Amino acid sequence: MFLRLVFLLLFGAISRLHAQEAFSDNLPTRADAKPGESTPESAWLDLRQNTPRHSTPQNAPPWVEAVTLFPAKGTGDTTLKTIFRIRVARPSQDYQVLLFRLFFDDKPGQQPELVAWDESGTHILRSGALGSGINLPASDSVMIPMTDTSSIDIEVPGDGKTVRAAYLDWMTSSGVVHPLNAEHRDVIPEPFSSMPPLHSPLQDTERFGTVIATLAAETIQIGTDIQQSAAFQFGVEAQPLAALLTFEIANPRIDAPPEIYLNGEDIGPVSLALPELADPGYRGEMEPLLSQMHFQYTGWLRAQKIVPVASLKAGTNDLIVVNGAGSGASAVRATQIQLKYLWDKTDYVLKTGD
Numbered sequence: 001m002f003l004r005l006v007f008l009l010l011f012g013a014i015s016r017l018h019a020q021e022a023f024s025d026n027l028p029t030r031a032d033a034k035p036g037e038s039t040p041e042s043a044w045l046d047l048r049q050n051t052p053r054h055s056t057p058q059n060a061p062p063w064v065e066a067v068t069l070f071p072a073k074g075t076g077d078t079t080l081k082t083i084f085r086i087r088v089a090r091p092s093q094d095y096q097v098l099l100f101r102l103f104f105d106d107k108p109g110q111q112p113e114l115v116a117w118d119e120s121g122t123h124i125l126r127s128g129a130l131g132s133g134i135n136l137p138a139s140d141s142v143m144i145p146m147t148d149t150s151s152i153d154i155e156v157p158g159d160g161k162t163v164r165a166a167y168l169d170w171m172t173s174s175g176v177v178h179p180l181n182a183e184h185r186d187v188i189p190e191p192f193s194s195m196p197p198l199h200s201p202l203q204d205t206e207r208f209g210t211v212i213a214t215l216a217a218e219t220i221q222i223g224t225d226i227q228q229s230a231a232f233q234f235g236v237e238a239q240p241l242a243a244l245l246t247f248e249i250a251n252p253r254i255d256a257p258p259e260i261y262l263n264g265e266d267i268g269p270v271s272l273a274l275p276e277l278a279d280p281g282y283r284g285e286m287e288p289l290l291s292q293m294h295f296q297y298t299g300w301l302r303a304q305k306i307v308p309v310a311s312l313k314a315g316t317n318d319l320i321v322v323n324g325a326g327s328g329a330s331a332v333r334a335t336q337i338q339l340k341y342l343w344d345k346t347d348y349v350l351k352t353g354d
Contacts, residue, residue: 040091042169042191044280047084047154049161063091064168072159082160087151088168097171098144099191100152103280103298105162106131106138112156112163118148125149134219134331136251137164137298139281143171164298167191167280192279195302198248198334209343211240212336215319219250219333222258222323229261229322230332236312240339243307245270247321247335248300254282255294256324257303258332262311263318273302294326300333307337 041061049069060067070083088098104112111129118124130140144152156163169191200217215232222230249258249272257269274297275281284293319337323330 040095040170042167045086045166045168047163047165049159063089065089069160079157081155081157082163084154084156084160084163085151086154086166086168088146088149090146091170095170096145096147098146098149098152099141099167099169099171100144101139101141101167101280102130102154102163103137103139103165103167104131104156105164106134106136107162108133108135110157110162112154114142114144115153115155116144116146116149117151117153119150132219134221134250136329136331137283137296138250139299165280192275192281195273195275197300198246198302198336200334200336209341209346211339211341213339215335215337217334219331220335221329221331222321223329224323224325224327226320226322228329229320230335232319232321232335233316234319234337235316236314236339238314238341239312240309240341242340243309243312244338244340245305245307245319245335246338247303247332249303250300250331250333251296251298251328252301252303252330253294253296253324253327256327258321258323258327258330260305260307261320261322262307263313265311267305267308267311269324270303270305272297273304275301296328303332 040063043060043064045060045064045067046058047067065087066085068085068087070085072080072082090096100114102112102114111131111133113129114125114127116124116126125142125144127142130142131138154163154166200214201212202214204211204213206212213234215234216230220230222228245260249270252258252272254272254274257272259269260267279297281297281299282295283298284295286293321332321335
C-alpha cells in the first residue's frame with residue numbers, strides 16, 4: 001500500500017541542540033520475518049523544487065508520513081539554511097536502523113547535513129557535512145538509529161536547490177564471516193550491488209608476489225582534455241608479469257569512461273564496476289539534436305584498467321587519467337597500482353608448441 005505524498009511549504013524554526021549518536025545491535029535478521037508479514041517497501045523521495053505546474057504527487061510507503069520544506073532562514077550563526085523535514089514511523093518495533101542515502105550537488109559551502117530528532121525536539125544524531133565539496137553531482141549514505149527518532153531533517157545552506165532526492169530503506173542483519181588475514185572491507189550499507197569503498201594503503205605492500213602502491217589517495221578533479229587530467233609518476237624496479245590500475249571515480253558518464261595514457265601512449269579506457277540500473281544514482285542527460293539519453297552515475301564507482309606490461313619501463317613511469325569524450329567533469333580518488341611478479345609459489349602452465 002502506498003500513500004500520496006506532497007510537499008508542504010511551511011515556515012518553521014527548530015532548536016539546535018548537541019547531537020548524540022546511538023546505534024543498536026538488535027537488528028532484525030531476514031529469518032525473523034513472521035509468516036504473512038510483508039517486508040516494508042523502500043522509499044524514493046524526489047526533493048527537487050519544481051514549479052507547481054511541473055510538480056506531481058509522489059508515491060511513498062505508509063511509514064513515510066510527511067515531507068515538509070522549510071525555506072531558507074537565518075540560524076543562530078546567521079547562515080541561511082533550507083530544511084527538508086521527513087517524518088517517519090517505524091513499520092514495526094523490529095526495525096531500528098534506517099539507511100538514508102541522499103542525492104545532491106556537492107558544492108563547496110553548500111554541503112547538506114542530516115539531523116535526526118525525537119518527539120521532544122532532542123537531537124538523536126547529526127551526520128556532519130555530507131560529500132567532500134567536489135562541485136559535482138554526488139550521493140552519500142548515513143545509517144540512522146530509529147528507536148526514538150520521529151523525523152529526519154536535511155539541512156542545506158542556501159535555497160536547498162542542490163538537494164535532488166533521497167532513498168530510504170530499513171536495515172536488517174545477517175551473519176558475515178571473512179578470512180582473518182584478508183583486508184577489512186565495508187560490505188554495508190550500499191544497496192544495488194555497488195562495490196565497497198576502495199582503501200589506499202599508506203605504504204607500499206607486498207603479498208604473494210604482488211606489490212600494491214598508492215599513487216594518490218586524495219581527490220583530484222579531471223576533465224576531457226589533457227590540461228584537466230590527473231597525472232601520476234611511479235617507479236618500477238623491474239618489469240612485472242601483470243599490472244592493474246585501480247581508482248574510484250565520481251560522476252562518470254557510464255558509456256564514456258576515462259582514458260589512460262602511459263608514458264605518452266593511449267592504452268585505452270578503464271572498465272567501470274557498475275551497480276544495477278535500478279540504482280537511483282543514475283542521472284540521465286539529453287543534448288540538443290541528439291535522440292539518445294546519456295547517463296552519469298552521481299556517486300563513486302570502482303574503475304580498473306589492465307596495464308600492458310610492455311608499456312612499462314624500469315625507472316620512472318608517467319601515467320595520466322583523462323575523462324572520456326563528452327563526459328564533462330569528474331573526480332578520481334584512491335588511485336593505486338598493483339604489480340604482479342614471479343614468486344616461489346606462482347601457479348603457471350608452460351605450453352608446448354604442438
